[in-house]
Amino acid sequence: MTLSDRIVRWRYRYVPDHLLGEILTKRWVDNAIPLLILLAVIAVFGSLIPDFFSAASISNLARQWGEFGLIVLALTIVMVAGGIDLSVGSTFALGNIVALALMNVAGWPVPAVVAGTLACGAAVGLVNGLLVGYLRLRAFLTTLVTLIIVRAVVDMLLLRYAVAIAAAFPDSDFWFFFGEGFVAGVPFSVVVTVGVAIVLHLVLSRTRAGWHVLAVGGSRRSSHNVGIPVRRVICATYVASGTLAALAGVLFASRLGAAGADIGIGLEIAALTAAVLGGNSLGGGRGSAAKAVIGSVTVMIMVNSLVRLGVTSGANSLLLGMVLLAAVMIDVRWLKNRYKFLSKVYVSPTYSDLPPAPGTDGASPYALNDRLRPVEAIGLDRIDGPEDVILDEEDHIYAGNRTGDIVRFLAPDYERQEIFAHVGGRPLGMAFARDGSLLVCIGGMGLYRVGRDRRIEKLTDETNRSWFSVIDDSRLRLADDLDIAPDGRVFFSEATVRYEMHEWPVDCLESRGNGRIICYDPRSGSTHTVLKNLVFPNGICMTHDGQSFLFAETWACRISRYWFDGAKKGTVEPVIPDLPGYPDNINRASDGTYWLALVGIRTPSLDLALRMPGFRRRMARRVAPDEWLYPNINTGCIVRFDESGRVIETLWDRSGDNHPMITSMREHRGYLYIGGILNNRVGRLKLDGADPAWTAQASYWGRT
């Protein structure tokens, strides 16, 4: 190995390229950038302003944030549903003056004041909601106009009551507790806002109403078509927004007790900036309480710090304008390009140096021949993609198909077929348990059991989550093949945790150990991962000692043996390290050896490409997926080998037109039944010299 090869290998072993793509698939990256901005803002202003971190300063800032945060939350609710509410600033001012008038002039009791003010805000929200939700006006202009009208109403109220408000002084500790009180050392307004934020978070993420809001924001048309009452949902968001803005007005009224003409002016711009800066999308569908909180804290600190630094009022709107413009632009670009970027960087190849491929000529055990020519077709053109085939004691053939059925061909002539069970997903590997029930690995779903009475039962669809993996690998994405130990434990392979069923060839471009072998124990019902970081583990077959199994790693072109019991428990030994092709399922043969399907034969070009991860990465980024260099999965063969790794015979279809595509094979009563994931048939081949009475059931469970 040359030095440069060595460097490349080390670089790909220790730099986790795949993490970038995985992090980008997480929803929380949306919050990561706003959070970084917040930390930067705290760092900058914390160092510029002396006493920034003093208790008094923080308490004062927090109390103001309580009111501002409520308004941002109000705006967020509306934005998540795809609207916008610019009237929050005016509604806030209205809440302030109404609360003061009810308290100081009308002399209502405090609970009635709060209720009355909230009702006022809700009424403004209802007007917005009726106009935007039911009459379907444009949210932006409509709320702009209600902003002006409500502002004018506030001015009229001011003219009338300002003097009376200033003259009276309410005598209620309860009332002043809103604005000046502490709960366990935390300002009351902060307690209220954090409470509202938590409730909003729970509603948006956990309740039907919240999902409706998110759905309407995500796609108004689709939610209408699935029967969500779009108009009512939109109307409700505006009512909620108006109520929250009025609540902020109550807190403000209690804190300052002043009715000024400039209260709440320009507040909508600050709130909008905060909401967008936190990562809530304009146009809806993406937003959360956490985003609103992050954004509002950031803007609050910026605005407040500028005032404390003593810059003129112009700087404030200059800064807000710039931040809003930048945040909206980033939001638009991010939304537009995120998935484009993700699809470019998600595929992250690594270095893979396969051993030299053995030849297929002359004396080689893999020498080409035509032994698959006499294969007869069962169910020709009547089955779509039988990845695995299996036969029961009455000689019926079972095979999964592409549309999620397990099809049964009835013995003896296999002319008739029926759908044995519709399981959904993509049925892959199968095995019969001791009691005669059929266990199936279903791509996209997990491990399932189909009883003799055709009852379908989920055995497991998740395993223990890895501690340090970024993507959630607890859910099974691509359960592939299984086999059953004598004690009933089920060992099955999950080919890759990074790709879905239909993208499985892409995993080869990575050739990283993305797969694993998992054990399901029916006695305790538990599932745990046995082996990790395997390169597309595929076929699994119990050896005859009952303590170990053989497993194939497709893109690593090797067969290994794993002991799960006995003296060598927990060890893995190579059996065949250098196959000429990509191994798929392994199954027992009648003479104690094993059948192995090679789904495709290696090509020098792809072998070379596997040693050039940079080349494959450039290919994945620059070339359309249809043009990528994929592994050959169209021409394969069947190999028989023994436990020592010696290859005994090889069956080819040289002409390529009868049965070239092979992913599995089963021996049964002297015949070999052949499946292929892209085939339109099940193949059957008469074996010379095989035991005509041998069945897998007998071999496994000792019955005939």
Add this chain to the structure above:
Amino acid sequence: MRIFGRVSQEQIVFGLAVLLCIGFAVSLPGFLTASNVLNLVRSVSILGILGVAMGLVVIGRGIDLSLVALMAVSVAWMLNLVGSGMPLPQALAVGLAFSLLVGAVNGWFVAYAEVPAIFATLAMGTLIYGFGRYFLFALDVAYIPDAAKPLLWLGQGTLLGVPVPIYVFAAVCIAGYLFLRYARSGRYLRAVGDNLAAARITGVPVRPIIVLQYLLSSMIGFLAGIVTAASVASMNTRLALSTYVYDVILVVVLGGIGLSGGKGGIRNVVVGTLLIGVLLNGMTIMDIQYTVQNVIKGVLLLTAIVIDTIVNPRDEQTAQQGDI
């Protein structure tokens, strides 16, 4: 709906304006005198000029909320420059260049960064006022210095007994009409507003046309600013924070230029301006409180938008995502 089908919004508004005129003429003494009518038109001509600027952008399916802020800031800066000794033509050029620059930035954000026009210009309005207050001038109000006295004629002079602002309004209207009707880019502008995707496929240079909209609106806005400053011999930059820009939108929407773009023309602006002018004038003569006037204007604008929505309906099937 047959009535709506045959009578356009423009005609309804025109009829309303005439009705209001007759009503005021009968009920308010002194409404229909020549001086009051001239005064009425003069007082709304600035609104009309701004309406033309806004109308051009709205026809191109945009909106320019920074129009008034930019006008106030650029003209105030220009006046300050003249006050500090710069020759008038040079100061005018600088102010115009500043306006055009901001317009180009607006256009870039909308056309190339694909930020929704409503947000780009809203943020730009706030930004430009802050920029002006922080960097360009210290006082809220910029008075016309002696060196700029010739400008006063634009706002206060008369020609053949008719105030000059009316001529400016008329000139801007004619120029706007000719541009939309005969200039290639004017036609493109309407095509872009009508159906952006189709225009792009047809080969219209969509993005430069969008930038052009904002360049035009900032240029006309600068002219309107000069007329404003000349009328009252000063420029109050607090105007940027007021709701004046919504009056301009009111004029445009009321006149019948649909906010979804591609519809209407300069005539709609004139009609809308007339109605607002009559209304404001009448309310002022009746001595209605300023805040109540605001409420009335707001309700009117709301009604205009409701009618706009009914005439150009959007529902769950036709609404475009993110179209707020």
